[in-house]
Amino acid sequence: MSGLAFAQAPPPSYPLRFLATSLLWGALAGAWLLAGGDALLLSVHAPATIALVHVFTLGLLGNAMLGSLVQFLPVAAASPLPVARGVAPLHATFNLGVVLLLPAIATHSILCGMLAAPLLLGTLALSAGAVLVAVVRGSGARAVRIGIGLAAASLLAALVLGAALLSMRLGWLAPARPLTAAHAGFGLLGWVLGLLAAVGSMVMPMLQGVRCIAPAWLWAWLVLLAGVMLAAAADGLGATLPAAGARTLATLPLLLFAATVIVLQLRAPRRRGTVLRRFWALGGVALGCGALAIWLPGQGVLAGALVVAVGFPALVLGMAMEITGFLAWIELRRRMPRGTRVPGVGSLFDERHKRRVWWLHAAASLSLAVACVLPGLARVSGALLVLAWLGAAHALWRCWRSASTWQA
Template sequence: MPKLRLDQAPPATLPLRFLLAMPCWGVVGAALLLVDGDAALLSRWHPATLALVHVWTLGVLGNAMLGSLLQFLPAAVGAHLRGWRGVPALHAAFNLGALLLVAGLYTQARWPLWIAGVVLPASFLWLGAMTVPGLVTAAGERLLRSGIGLALGFGMLAALVGGGLALLLARRIAWPPVAVDVHAGLGVLGWMVLLLATVARVVMPMFQGTGSVPPRIQAAWLAVVVIALLTTAAVHLRFSGDRTLALAVAGGAASFALAALWLQRRVPPARHNALFLHWRAGLLALFVAALALAGGQGMVAGVLALGVGLPLLVGGMTLEIVPFVDWIVLRRRVPRGVQLPGVQRLLPDASRRRALIAHTVAAPLLVAATLWPTPWLARLAALGQLVAWSVHGHTLASALLAGRAFLRRAGQLA
């Protein structure tokens, strides 16, 4: 397990601007469901569905993953961020591109798609230029660095393909369905699942008290997933309608979920904290999503993975990272000799559990609205999402407010 390098952690505002955007995008997704009801959950090609999918993948998951990486790479991997002063501009470009893409997909207007088709790939390439050189030159933790580097590579590739698709739509050229499938496979398995599986090697033992997968097994899994994804993507492009890509994505997601659940089995009940429970619920949802995808139930699989499972996994981590970042701020600003509050005091486990309860109440409503698409059920699911992400955002904000209150008491704020 790598040693944390707290002195190398970036300024708090860099990761926080992404992490705090996550629940805001969750509220946007709830608003889309409120407006469109069951239309957004009927077909993968409906404009409202396309908009909602990218609210989840870019707004919710993208912001959480970018913010987590900006904190994780310097502090846990020792990878230097090149040009880190440009992070505020990267945050603005990424979220502007995501907003324009969602608006363009929803309204079918051409100019937002033109801009998003350029800005979003450029944002991912910018992220790669900022992080990959540091990953290459960092010392030690080769498996960890390799996994993150491969995930970043797939993320950039998925963004380039997605940008091309946005530009095609802006020119009123019909999307090739096989290209959309490849874009989704690269983004979900190559970028999201691969990154989570790699980072889990650190966060599960450190924060959940689990064991870890032997390096040889994880390296073999990584190689199999990369080869399978690239091979089946090529086959899918060559033979339209081929099922191997869907099976590869399902197999990669299911194997990660099962392995992580297996590691959790020996954690004693006394250590079942909020992060453990977030991951338990998220891994189960991801595994069921993989089964649904393998069975040809694409809509159900998408909702379970993008609307429930992956948000629980990354959302649980944001509830750990934000108070930890706030604690680092206190450590840097409070004079020596002043006892600092622990991370758990900045955000108690009970508050994190309330966020989990809100999400686990909203999740079945979302799945039910997908299985039985009716306007009233879809809007009930939307209200559940609205409450869940509002509670999540309030919980993150409470950690920052607790830190500021301590600084006031310590006489550090004017």
Template sequence: MSGLTIAAAPPLRRPLRFLLTAPLWGMTAGGWLMAHGETAMTSRWAIPTVVLVHLFTLGVLANAMLGSLLQFLPVAAGSRICLHRSAAWLHALLNIGLLLFVPAMMLAHPLALTMASLLLAGALLGFAVAALNGLIRGSGSRVLRAGIAMAVSALAPTALLGVALVAIVLGRLAWPIDRVADLHAASGLLGWVLMLMMAVGAVTLPMFQGTRRIPDAAQWSWQAIALAGLIVGGSARWNGMPMLAAVGIAVPVLLFAGTSLLLQLGAPRRRNPVLTLFWMLGTVAIAAAGLLLLAESAHAHQDRAVLIGALFIGIGLPSMLTGMMLEIVGFLSWIDLRRRCARGIRIPGVDTLLPETDKRWALAAHGVSALALLAAALRPALAGTAGALLLAAYAVALWCLLRCLRRSAVFARENRQQR
């Protein structure tokens, strides 16, 4: 735990509300896939597919990332976020917005779609402003704060392009929907999610998985490559140059995946094997998505958008974040016990609160669901089965988190909880 300012950790409830919501949306995504079957796996433009994508990106990924950052920024990056009660409002805006988005999209209801887009954009932009303010005033590693700031800044174009897409769907804006959708996806997935994973991974990979430390120069270089790829890829896509656009996006993706895999395979002090396997599953899926993106751009007649989305959005990023989320909740529960119990009481370790056995169940469930989702992307007739296994996988992850919290609560109660 060296290098962490544990005393700066927020109250447990603040990040926990986001972290517990993420697997609930994962279960919803599984149920959605069961209900809509092949329709949700045949075309990226089908409405059930659009909803499924946002159940992952806004429901699973956004909740997991925002909750993780509420804990990570003050503890590891020396950057306090002055949200306090506002964190509950941002959580409500994000999740109510997504709850409204699902039926509004299916019914194409203009007012409901507009309200949903504004709620979602408001939540993301509100968090971005608060996080950037904390990062600018922070005292942690400059390269770490810069990487997170770049990722958080990408929330602005992601949110605004999302609002623009709703305006296009409703006929209020005459921009090309395919190009705007690709820019929206690129800024969200590469700019926000992957840049954040790289910045945070530079700390968590050595700390929790025992890998070698990534030099600051290498981190600065990857950030520059990712930003350049985003700018070049976005500009090329807007100007009708799909091959250059694919290269601009795929290069930083493949660099991230390749670096992560090499660090994990060559770790001198291996730790947390379940977390390592979660990350390896995720990075392999992301690498496959990057290679397919390049192949698709070289053979324009082959549409692999659903397969690429399944690998990147349905398997790769959620696997990495689920593994980290299990570690974070165990860590937060341990910090909470330190605060609640009197001095002199021996606090159970993180591995006791959330043992490896529980995490192995989560890993096995997510591994099976990943294979099923991949199979469904190749054969949409298997979508129903994939949805059931996806629902089960996130139910197991939620079960692990709740068991951890229950162990913590029981220990605190047995030791009279408050000091």
């Protein structure tokens, strides 16, 4: 904890608005599955299923990751965001864009597409650019800053490809070569996995008590991820990869990340953050199983669900609860007069509430994996997802309320 620059922390409301919104998007994803039923788990190419994927990737993961960066960059990476004061309009504009994108994908609404495109292009491009400026100006660990910068650059590439795909879907551009694989590669592997790995290299030793990752391994990971991104760029530009090669490029980073998380946790010399370790263990196992499912014939929906709806959300939800505890503590310190003794940084978020959220999320995740094999259980899974994400939102609200009402 001594390496954290709490004096550089932004107002807690800045990251908290993103984190809270991400949980509501998770509940919306469950409601979407509850309403759509088994039709959403039959094909990865169905418009409603593609829209559901973007509920997870943009609504849930996008908000959680942007909110985490608002807090992580200045406090842990010594890289303050240059647009920190514009967080509130950025948050509102981004989420409005996601809301409008869903009918554009699901129902081919041209009007919604025309409104969603500039909102998302503007907000995400501005966010990625601000992150790149922050890591260049920052003074934190170089490998971590380069990893975050690579993730931001991947977000820009995914954004361009996503805009092209939306234009083709709405008839603005003539359909060209498939860009879906490259879009997913930049978005999921470059942006989401790349950012989680960069941040995880710092927070796993700090919050879970694992051994610090050797710098050589961090640089090797960055080289691997950069190679995967170059392959995705080549695929997007027309250099078609063999099917086996494309699967290998998709599975290798996922398997390596998942194995690293599990091995580090098993060999941790000082285990702490019990619930956070459970969330990251769940996320690591789901990502590893999802990577293996990519190689199974006809299991594209299962692979996608394990990676997009179980693995990545488990990782970011575990971190979101830890960040909320820090934010509540910072808010309490700012509210109390100087010299007032306040509770410890890890005591404001009740461990019982964290455990309850983990069990709800684990049950919902298992039900979703089963529903991908037995689609008739889709609505049961959707109901459990709603319960799990609303339960997480309630737990975060109770943590924040405990800081708001605490008296010396």
